[in-house]
Amino acid sequence: MNIANTPGVQAATQAASSATADSVNILVLKKALDSQAIAAATLLQALPQPSPALATSGSVGTQVNTFA
Numbered sequence: 001m002n003i004a005n006t007p008g009v010q011a012a013t014q015a016a017s018s019a020t021a022d023s024v025n026i027l028v029l030k031k032a033l034d035s036q037a038i039a040a041a042t043l044l045q046a047l048p049q050p051s052p053a054l055a056t057s058g059s060v061g062t063q064v065n066t067f068a
Helices: 007-046
Strands: none
16 A cells, blocks of 8 residues: 555645745745844944034024034
8 A cells, every 4th residue: 555645644744844844934034134134234334423413502503403
């Protein structure tokens, strides 16, 4: 009797291989997210430093923060 072609064996084999495939897919996703996080951190570090804060006293620079 050949049990390799029975539906039960095929279902069990497919379930085992899909669990392995899911693990591999999750690992690849984690690596992709890690590389994107590194790229985002690099871009954030490349941004210029924030502009000076608004003036706290006087009539100039306390309402609008514009400069050339």
